Structures are given as structure tokens and as C-alpha cells.
Amino acid sequence: MNNLKLNRKKFLKTTTLAGLGVFALGIEAKNASNTSIYKNDLMPVNGKFELIPLSYSYSALEPFIDAQTMEIHHGKHHQAYVNKLNEALILMPSLQNKSLEDLLLNVSSLPENIRSTVKNHGGGHWNHSFFWKSLKIGTKMGDKFSNLAAKSFGSIEQFKANFEKASMGIFGSGWAWIVEQDGQLKIFTSANQDNPIMDAGKDPNRIPKVLLGIDVWEHAYYLKHKNKRADYVSNFWNVVNWDEIEILLK
Numbered sequence: 001m002n003n004l005k006l007n008r009k010k011f012l013k014t015t016t017l018a019g020l021g022v023f024a025l026g027i028e029a030k031n032a033s034n035t036s037i038y039k040n041d042l043m044p045v046n047g048k049f050e051l052i053p054l055s056y057s058y059s060a061l062e063p064f065i066d067a068q069t070m071e072i073h074h075g076k077h078h079q080a081y082v083n084k085l086n087e088a089l090i091l092m093p094s095l096q097n098k099s100l101e102d103l104l105l106n107v108s109s110l111p112e113n114i115r116s117t118v119k120n121h122g123g124g125h126w127n128h129s130f131f132w133k134s135l136k137i138g139t140k141m142g143d144k145f146s147n148l149a150a151k152s153f154g155s156i157e158q159f160k161a162n163f164e165k166a167s168m169g170i171f172g173s174g175w176a177w178i179v180e181q182d183g184q185l186k187i188f189t190s191a192n193q194d195n196p197i198m199d200a201g202k203d204p205n206r207i208p209k210v211l212l213g214i215d216v217w218e219h220a221y222y223l224k225h226k227n228k229r230a231d232y233v234s235n236f237w238n239v240v241n242w243d244e245i246e247i248l249l250k
């Protein structure tokens with residue numbers, strides 16, 4: 001078994017235990033850029049990215065996110081992003097050993113014939129891989145995050161209100177994000193499958209640390225909430241994995 005497979009096995013095992021915590025060791029130490037701050041960086045296996053199994057069941061987020069939505073979202077939508085990303089990278093073998101983070105940090109520098117596909121489908125793979133690990137019922141906001149939120153927004157309530165407003169303000173499909181940058185929490189929104197790390201490699205000292213993202217594509221909520229995005233957004237606080245955010249803030 002080669003190193004890629006060994007490290008992937010390690011990743012799959014450890015994600016169930018510590019979420020974003022362990023994959024920092026191994027291959028990406030050789031391959032990822034020096035700007036890497038993401039411990040959940042995604043590496044291809046034998047030149048291909050793979051859909052990572054969830055560390056919980058599709059029904060684990062009921063009643064806030066229903067099992068059917070999770071099954072389709074992970075098994076169909078996310079899988080499609082992975083497939084399309086791999087199809088694009090076949091055209092560019094020299095990129096097939098790079099981490100997804102490396103590709104996205106400098107996405108505008110990629111060859112034009114694959115740039116938009118990597119942006120859309122590579123972004124989709126990164127965003128959803130991050131999203132799944134951000135979800136869990138029953139955790140509580142930790143001290144590090146709550147202190148930062150109070151410092152950055154005035155209060156926890158104001159932070160939540162601002163995040164919900166940003167999520168509701170996205171026209172069409174996209175994401176709202178909470179990132180840490182320069183010692184502050186900031187709210188980002190992005191269209192389609194864009195995210196805060198895209199092209200952030202241009203300024204390695206100011207790469208935002210993504211802490212949380214909410215997928216506001218209709219596929220994330222339509223089966224349960226129909227057109228009522230506000231219901232999905234307000235319910236989202238029940239499934240945020242605050243423990244993971246504290247790990248990211250270490």
C-alpha cells in the first residue's frame with residue numbers, strides 16, 4: 001500500500017474521532033503549500049479525489065436536517081462535484097498530486113481550460129467536505145468562539161443575527177461563512193461554490209481561517225423547508241458542531 005492510501009485510511013479513521021484534527025501529518029506536509037492552515041486538507045488518491053464517508057448516519061441531524069436531504073446531498077450532489085473535478089484533472093496530470101486546498105488558494109492561476117471546473121466542482125468538494133464536519137447535534141458554543149464573537153460583533157446575539165441576515169441575503173445559490181482573520185471574526189458570503197480561501201494564496205499572511213459555512217443552495221433544504229430558507233437558517237444553530245470550531249481556533 002502506498003503512502004497516499006495509508007494517509008487516506010488514517011484520515012477516514014481520524015475524522016470520526018476528531019473531525020478536522022489529525023490529517024495534518026503525512027503527505028500534505030510534502031505536497032501542500034507553505035500557506036496551509038487547514039488540517040482537513042483534501043488529497044487525491046492515485047490522482048483522484050474521493051467522496052469521504054460521513055462520520056454519522058444520514059438521520060443523525062433529524063429533525064433539523066432530514067435524512068433524505070442528507071442522503072441526496074452527500075451521495076448525489078457531493079459525489080457529482082467529486083466526479084466532475086476528477087474528470088477535469090485528467091486533462092492536467094501535473095495537477096493530480098496537488099491538494100485541493102493548493103488548487104483553490106491559487107485557482108485563478110490554473111490553466112484556463114480547467115479553471116472554472118476546478119472552481120465550481122473543486123469548490124463544491126471542499127465546501128461540502130468542510131460542511132459535513134461542521135454538523136452535529138448537542139454541542140455548545142465554546143469560550144474561544146464566544147469571546148471572539150462578542151469582540152467582533154458586540155454580542156453573540158448580534159453575531160447570529162448578522163449571520164442569518166447574510167445567509168438570507170444571498171441571491172440564488174451560495175454559502176455564508178464565518179472566518180477568523182486578523183484576530184477578528186468576519187462574515188463572508190459567496191456565490192455558487194466559491195469560498196473564502198479561493199485565491200487567498202496571493203497574500204499568504206492573511207489567508208482567512210474558515211470556521212463555519214452554511215450551504216444555502218436549495219438542495220440543502222428544499223425537501224424539508226420548501227422555499228422557506230429562513231426556517232432552514234434559523235434551525236441551523238441546532239446542528240452547528242461548536243466543538244469543531246474550538247478545535248479550529250486552537
Ligand SMILES: [Fe+2]
Pocket residue numbers: 073077128215217219220
Ligand atoms: Fe450543497
